[in-house]
Amino acid sequence: MTGGQGVTLRVEACGKTFPDGTRALEPITLDVARGETLVFLGPSGCGKTTMLRIIAGLERPDVGGRILFNEVDVTGIPIERRNVGMVFQSYALFPNMNVAENIGYGLKIRGIGKAEREARVAELVALTGIEGLVHRRVDQLSGGQRQRVALARAVAARPSVLLLDEPLTALDAALRERLRVELDRLLRTLGITTIYVTHDQTEAMMLGDRIVVMRKGAIAQIGTARDIYFSPASRFVAEFIGATNIVEAECHDGMLALPGGRLPIQNGASGAVVVMIRPESIDIISTEGAVLSGRVGDVSFIGDRQRLTVSGAAHKPLLVDAPNSLGIKAGDIVGLSVKPEAIRLLAGD
Amino acid sequence: MPFNTFIRLCLLPLAMVVVAFFLLPMVRLVIVGGSGDLGVGAYAAILFEPRFRATLINTVMLAVATTASSLLIATVAGLFLQRHRFPGRALLVAMLTFPLAFPGVVVGFMIILLAGRQGLIGSITLPLFGEKWVFAYSIQGLFLGYLYFSIPRVILTIMAAVEKLDLSLEEAARALGAGPWAVHRDVILPALRPAFVASGAIAFATAMGAFGTAFTLATNINVLPMLIYTEFTLSANIAMAAALSVGLGLVAWAALALARSFSGGTVAAAG
Amino acid sequence: MISIRDRLIFTGQLLFTLLVAAFLIVPAILSMLAGVTVNYFQGIRSGVTLQWVIQVWELYADTIARSFVIALSALTVTLIVGIPAAYALHVRGGRLSRVVEEIITLPLAVPGLAIALGLLLTYGGFSDFRRSWLFILAGHVVFTLPFMVRSVMAVFAAIDVKTLDESASSLGASPWRRFLDVIVPNARPGILAGSLMVVTLSLGEFNLTWMLHTPLTKTLPVGLADSYASMRLEVASAYTLVFFVMIIPLLVAMQIFADHKRRQGAGR
Numbered sequence: 038m039t040g041g042q043g044v045t046l047r048v049e050a051c052g053k054t055f056p057d058g059t060r061a062l063e064p065i066t067l068d069v070a071r072g073e074t075l076v077f078l079g080p081s082g083c084g085k086t087t088m089l090r091i092i093a094g095l096e097r098p099d100v101g102g103r104i105l106f107n108e109v110d111v112t113g114i115p116i117e118r119r120n121v122g123m124v125f126q127s128y129a130l131f132p133n134m135n136v137a138e139n140i141g142y143g144l145k146i147r148g149i150g151k152a153e154r155e156a157r158v159a160e161l162v163a164l165t166g167i168e169g170l171v172h173r174r175v176d177q178l179s180g181g182q183r184q185r186v187a188l189a190r191a192v193a194a195r196p197s198v199l200l201l202d203e204p205l206t207a208l209d210a211a212l213r214e215r216l217r218v219e220l221d222r223l224l225r226t227l228g229i230t231t232i233y234v235t236h237d238q239t240e241a242m243m244l245g246d247r248i249v250v251m252r253k254g255a256i257a258q259i260g261t262a263r264d265i266y267f268s269p270a271s272r273f274v275a276e277f278i279g280a281t282n283i284v285e286a287e288c289h290d291g292m293l294a295l296p297g298g299r300l301p302i303q304n305g306a307s308g309a310v311v312v313m314i315r316p317e318s319i320d321i322i323s324t325e326g327a328v329l330s331g332r333v334g335d336v337s338f339i340g341d342r343q344r345l346t347v348s349g350a351a352h353k354p355l356l357v358d359a360p361n362s363l364g365i366k367a368g369d370i371v372g373l374s375v376k377p378e379a380i381r382l383l384a385g386d
Numbered sequence: 387m388p389f390n391t392f393i394r395l396c397l398l399p400l401a402m403v404v405v406a407f408f409l410l411p412m413v414r415l416v417i418v419g420g421s422g423d424l425g426v427g428a429y430a431a432i433l434f435e436p437r438f439r440a441t442l443i444n445t446v447m448l449a450v451a452t453t454a455s456s457l458l459i460a461t462v463a464g465l466f467l468q469r470h471r472f473p474g475r476a477l478l479v480a481m482l483t484f485p486l487a488f489p490g491v492v493v494g495f496m497i498i499l500l501a502g503r504q505g506l507i508g509s510i511t512l513p514l515f516g517e518k519w520v521f522a523y524s525i526q527g528l529f530l531g532y533l534y535f536s537i538p539r540v541i542l543t544i545m546a547a548v549e550k551l552d553l554s555l556e557e558a559a560r561a562l563g564a565g566p567w568a569v570h571r572d573v574i575l576p577a578l579r580p581a582f583v584a585s586g587a588i589a590f591a592t593a594m595g596a597f598g599t600a601f602t603l604a605t606n607i608n609v610l611p612m613l614i615y616t617e618f619t620l621s622a623n624i625a626m627a628a629a630l631s632v633g634l635g636l637v638a639w640a641a642l643a644l645a646r647s648f649s650g651g652t653v654a655a656a657g
Numbered sequence: 658m659i660s661i662r663d664r665l666i667f668t669g670q671l672l673f674t675l676l677v678a679a680f681l682i683v684p685a686i687l688s689m690l691a692g693v694t695v696n697y698f699q700g701i702r703s704g705v706t707l708q709w710v711i712q713v714w715e716l717y718a719d720t721i722a723r724s725f726v727i728a729l730s731a732l733t734v735t736l737i738v739g740i741p742a743a744y745a746l747h748v749r750g751g752r753l754s755r756v757v758e759e760i761i762t763l764p765l766a767v768p769g770l771a772i773a774l775g776l777l778l779t780y781g782g783f784s785d786f787r788r789s790w791l792f793i794l795a796g797h798v799v800f801t802l803p804f805m806v807r808s809v810m811a812v813f814a815a816i817d818v819k820t821l822d823e824s825a826s827s828l829g830a831s832p833w834r835r836f837l838d839v840i841v842p843n844a845r846p847g848i849l850a851g852s853l854m855v856v857t858l859s860l861g862e863f864n865l866t867w868m869l870h871t872p873l874t875k876t877l878p879v880g881l882a883d884s885y886a887s888m889r890l891e892v893a894s895a896y897t898l899v900f901f902v903m904i905i906p907l908l909v910a911m912q913i914f915a916d917h918k919r920r921q922g923a924g925r
Contacts, residue, residue: 127552129552131576142562200561400739400742482678484681484682500683504697504698591766601867611768614771639763
């Protein structure tokens with residue numbers, strides 16, 4: 038068995054077919070570095086939770102699949118002897134134990150003495166900022182406090198791998214944002230190899246060293262947040278991460294031919310193409326001399342910026358982020374400019 | 387007609403039936419219990435008169451044994467049936483709950499068929515051990531009868547509780563290193579406690595007051611319902627029978643009330 | 658992959674559960690067999706016969722008929738008394754309603770023997786009433802009423818009957834019309850479940866009935882106890898068989914009903 042913090046994790050050809058014949062996961066292979074936080078991101082039913090449960094040891098992969106911690110095959114080892122830490126979406130705090138007993142449970146199971154246990158619990162209580170709650174019953178805790186207790190409990194016994202299943206989903210938006218920051222700091226402090234499952238792209242980009250975008254039981258793309266945001270591998274990834282414009286157009290002589298004008302692109306492609314343009318990389322300019330123009334439809338003031346729809350420029354209305362100081366209203370005719378490097382050619386699908 | 391009048395009218399038949407056929411008889415029972423040769427002392431006699439006290443202790447012990455055994459048996463079987471899916475499971479569940487509607491007398495007869503003079507157990511032990519085991523009419527037979535009566539009820543309650551268990555709690559315990567034994571001790575059994583209290587109280591109260599089974603089997607065994615019956619019919623000691631009934635009712639009601647204050651739900655005994 | 662240890666545990670639990678099931682079901686099967694066997698002591702080899710069932714019919718047909726009459730009468734009374742009461746207790750709410758609910762569920766806690774003694778001490782002097790089957794009916798109503806009331810109240814709690822009632826009243830319906838047109842139809846699942854319980858419990862009631870009956874007002878369970886004490890095993894078994902045949906359809910109906918309700922609940 039592997040001990041201590043931060044192991045390398047290897048998932049090797051792990052697929053999952055449920056007894057009723059449903060294919061939840063295509064065979065997947067990937068490596069996670071020591072101390073890395075890897076986020077599985079995808080819509081519900083994409084297989085991300087199944088992947089997490091296979092790594093945890095709650096599900097067995099189909100024949101041929103293997104899980105390795107520090108190069109050691111743990112596929113046949115049940116979860117209780119795998120030395121993982123897990124945070125459940127519902128937190129799954131034991132209602133028959135108080136906060137301290139919950140946090141110390143994994144240590145107690147490992148036969149660690151009372152004094153050492155108490156010291157470790159106190160350490161984690163301080164780390165997660167839940168001082169003063171140790172003797173509370175778990176049903177007396179708020180959502181955020183439960184989340185912290187669940188996390189403290191999961192890391193108390195210094196697991197090899199920390200597994201988090203949508204740990205912030207049960208919380209309201211404001212709290213989620215605050216805890217995201219806290220969680221990020223905590224994961225960096227602990228340095229445990231971490232697998233994080235979420236459907237929330239902001240969470241994924243903020244917490245993940247790398248992100249695995251999943252779709253229908255298969256990997257759509259693996260990469261850093263920047264890779265995935267700026268260079269999506271497919272239309273699915275582009276549309277799933279952030280707001281985006283998918284533009285279908287004819288391309289020749291390095292120019293994209295659109296109903297509202299022509300846009301220069303870097304890539305030397307020609308013929309029918311699909312490209313992605315993020316709303317924030319389109320600039321509003323004067324119509325004079327503009328290569329592309331359109332009519333402003335809706336204007337939504339969001340605070341730090343305003344989001345416009347501009348029709349007539351492409352086949353479908355374009356989303357454009359404009360500075361919040363720009364005076365503009367529906368019906369205005371505007372010019373648009375896009376830097377050639379901000380136009381990404383997408384593979385099909 | 388004003389709404390409040392209508393509501394009162396709706397409650398009128400209930401009030402008449404309950405007052406006439408339940409509250410009044412209960413009051414009468416309490417009064418008669420205190421109006422015999424011993425006066426109100428009849429109630430004290432339940433505890434201090436050696437014959438009555440021995441019967442009371444006997445009945446309580448039998449009821450406690452029934453409760454503990456039913457809980458144990460039903461927990462093992464209920465957890466198993468709710469946690470596994472296998473061919474024939476539905477049939478097994480049906481077999482375990484079928485005797486729910488058997489009255490106490492029929493349960494007594496079932497025990498006679500098992501452990502009576504022409505019983506199944508006797509016909510098995512005769513060739514095996516050279517003697518016929520006949521214990522239907524002893525306290526063991528009565529215990530078996532009470533067990534027969536309460537197992538289906540307790541199993542149903544426990545299966546319903548197991549179905550509602552939060553699986554992620556067990557997974558969390560396992561993730562923290564708990565093996566099957568520790569998961570049962572620290573997660574499953576504590577989560578089933580309300581069901582244990584509720585169904586245990588029902589089993590206890592029912593075993594205390596079970597008359598039908600005792601009537602069929604226990605002509606020679608001292609249990610409270612039989613004592614009441616013989617005081618009333620054979621000895622014509624109506625006051626003492628009434629006092630003993632009141633005592634029996636109080637014990638049964640207290641067990642259920644206590645259970646309810648623990649578990650919060652509604653707990654009731656059955657026939 | 659299932660480890661050998663897991664498989665051993667599974668097998669052990671299965672055997673245990675089978676043993677418990679056998680304990681419950683084998684005697685029931687034995688009694689059904691004994692009821693159609695020529696001589697139980699010699700076993701089924703002695704031949705199969707309906708003579709015991711016929712004998713039971715000749716001896717005890719009146720108890721069977723009386724049990725049905727009492728059960729259906731108890732059902733009628735509990736419907737008339739229980740449904741309006743459940744409705745009133747639900748919409749009224751408050752502490753008094755809880756106290757009333759508590760009182761009407763007391764007969765579930767107090768042993769039947771005590772209730773029967775109370776009834777005898779109170780009404781034993783009214784000899785016409787004492788001698789008629791209505792005396793037994795009174796006991797059965799007290800014992801089964803809480804099942805009807807609670808079953809109907811459970812439905813009311815689940816379907817928000819208050820809002821339905823209020824919307825019907827906003828459309829101009831009088832309390833009585835609302836009760837008939839809105840409340841009762843919506844309480845139907847609870848009424849049905851409660852009715853099955855009342856009939857099954859009344860048919861099998863012994864504790865009260867034994868104390869309340871006279872030689873002329875024997876019911877089926879009373880007759881059963883009689884036959885267990887004084888008849889040969891085959892007759893007692895045949896009589897028990899008749900009882901099973903009567904209650905099994907009720908049990909099956911209850912089961913189907915519970916499954917149906919569960920499936921509906923799951924589909925929601």
